[in-house]
Amino acid sequence: MEQTFIMIKPDGVQRGLIGEIISRFEKKGFSLKGLKLMSVERAFAEKHYEDLSAKPFFGGLVEYIISGPVVAMVWEGKGVVATGRKLIGATNPLASEPGTIRGDFAIDIGRNVIHGSDSVESAAKEIALWFPDGTVNWQSTVHPWIYE
Numbered sequence: 001m002e003q004t005f006i007m008i009k010p011d012g013v014q015r016g017l018i019g020e021i022i023s024r025f026e027k028k029g030f031s032l033k034g035l036k037l038m039s040v041e042r043a044f045a046e047k048h049y050e051d052l053s054a055k056p057f058f059g060g061l062v063e064y065i066i067s068g069p070v071v072a073m074v075w076e077g078k079g080v081v082a083t084g085r086k087l088i089g090a091t092n093p094l095a096s097e098p099g100t101i102r103g104d105f106a107i108d109i110g111r112n113v114i115h116g117s118d119s120v121e122s123a124a125k126e127i128a129l130w131f132p133d134g135t136v137n138w139q140s141t142v143h144p145w146i147y148e
């Protein structure tokens, strides 16, 4: 089953949005397979965002990610990468639809609350980086009520 990496960024943690965000993924029917609250070092944040290292906002982005604890998660389910991105909303929160996480809870692109993998390939890479010891292997008992 497909997995994605989701991170609640430091602003989401500080603003008390952890429960709200987890609730949205849970209510959709996705399964939580990994969860930890952690602070990351600069080098780790740079590694996570290495594809954006040439962007002018890279320095500010890294400062933002290391500015406080983040919640790292692995969510599993059919189509979870693309649908996770839909639940999250557009990168710029002012362009995110109401009803999405960024559309409901954010204004500035540099304080957009949450990260979600943009492809199955980057999800695998990010899960390996953030969860080097692996994730939790379990299956929800409501599985047959979510999938036909």
Ligand code: RTP
Residues within 6 Å of the ligand: 052, 057, 061, 090, 091, 109, 110, 111, 112, 114, 115, 116, 117, 118
């Ligand atoms: P994410 O990786 O965090 O899920 O965001 P994304 O795919 O929607 O957007 P991406 O282009 O990968 O950018 C990563 C994060 O960098 C910050 N950003 N700042 N100041 C700017 O113009 C700018 N552009 C992007 C955002 O925090 C974005 O989520």
